[in-house]
Amino acid sequence: MDLLISAYDIVVGYLVPFLFVLTIVVFFHELGHFLVARWCGVKVNVFSVGFGRELFGWNDRAGTRWRLSLIPLGGYVKFAGDENAASVPDRDHLAAMSEEDRAGAFVTKSVGQRAAVVAAGPIANFILAIFIFSAIFLSFGKVITTPLVDTVQPGSAAEAGGLLSGDLILSVNGDEIEAFSDLQRVVSISADVPLDLAVERDGKVVDLSVTPKLREFRDNFGNVQRIGLLGVSRSPDAEDMKVKTYGPVEAVVAGTQETWFIAARTLSYIGGVLTGREAADQLGGPIRVAQVSGQVATQGLMPLFSLAAVLSVSIGLINLMPVPMLDGGHLIYYLAEAARGKPLSEKVQDIGFRIGLAIVLLLMVFATWNDVLHLTNL
The missing domain is CATH 2.30.42.10 (PDZ domain)
Known part of the structure; x- marks a missing residue:
């Protein structure tokens, strides 16, 4: 009986708030990519919240497969002509495409359009945070x-x-x-x-x-x-x-200032870690986010939305880091392409993606290790 109660407490007390917060943040991040891609004429094959096996989904009129997947630790949009969710071009598939299909492929768009699509994800995160904070200021002062x-x-x-x-x-x-x-x-x-x-x-x-x-x-x-x-x-x-109390315009200004403060604080902490001024043990992963989500949920729905806004800012900033595999890494590639007048070679891009994958995996392992140490010290 105690085991059943403990399992129930974990699911309701931690897992549900965690999925609530993360799903909101991930959905709006990917929605930013999706909307700007559609605006630029890119065909979107898949819009997924989560990774791995599809739990359920549907197709819209434009042919996009909207899906909820098994592992709820992120999400992705997959564009036509991409090999995977990281927007690595599938050269063989592109070569076999008709001219009409190639026109809707992400890789065939101008460097400005591709940069806009990539930047739209983090920007959507910042807009979400501003919206949440503004709504809180407008509603509660x-x-x-x-x-x-x-x-x-x-x-x-x-x-x-x-x-x-x-x-x-x-x-x-x-x-x-x-x-x-x-x-x-x-x-x-x-x-x-x-x-x-x-x-x-x-x-x-x-x-x-x-x-x-x-x-x-x-x-x-x-x-x-x-x-x-x-x-x-x-x-x-x-x-x-x-x-x-705040009027609508004042609330948006206050929400923007709150978002800016959190972004500046996050960047200051990351800079402190890199220079040795701050301890890296405050970096957390999914376990810490789940724990904090459960703790905040006990205080009510408004603090949980505030946490979603804070997490949205953090995810937006992390994705802008100049690491291949992340949005910031893609933007660095496009900056180099704009400066050179042509894309970097496939070999250079492939090496960059491999290095980026290694960095992301190491950060995930480090953050998870921090989470475990944190739990054992409670």
Whole structure:
């Protein structure tokens, strides 16, 4: 009985939220490729959510096979004239095609059209994130707590930087601070990085420099977090808290800013890993995503959609990495083709795809290993 309960908890508590989040993100990524490909006159043979054996599917009027496949860890669109889902051209098949069929093949399109089709996937991810965040801001607004310092912890970065109780934070590095949460977000990603603060104190503007300290702690779900901390608390007074409402245009602007912040934070972390400034143990794979999805699902549907938006930004950025097999690798090939006036040789492209496949597999293994270590440390 306990085993049945555990299996039920895993499926309902983790697998269902994970598939919900991942399917939304993957579907919109592939939909971006699909729509621009159709617009450019490319025939799409397959639109698949998932890999492996088809579970069920149907054909549309244009001949595209829409399918849901067994392994729900991604998806792909396969264009006419392609050998596989990575858009590697099938030269033998192309040679045997009629002129009419060749006109609808992906490889026969101009370099600009091919680049547009490839870039459309990651762009769709960013648009999805903006849409979700905008809808949340429009529907629920945003809780704004005045960025007023209530207490300063002894021995903290804030004390070392000269912050005092009663200071009103106006800006950080020249960017206006509207809410205490805005300050927290900037500080959390700025451990050991000096920040220039402008604060209002006794009616005057005072300029300070503070350097957040790196702190490691476990959140309510037991996940290890490493963030920068100043060591200040916000005002507890009710009059310092309000709900900001947004109109449609304001919501889109806020949603775009939220998407930009997540993209910048992700790129900053990746850069930190490459330079050794950040630990790579925060890189996670499907197991971590499933775990986080289950944890977030306990807080409601809106946080789960927020997670989908965050994951959508991450997948968009990952796909833009200049690695063959990923969208960014294809764009590098097309850039080289545009500069040379002709495509790279088949041999060079094949070597690139093999190297790209090896890199992607190594990253998957590394991320999965991180996931296992994370689970064993909970």
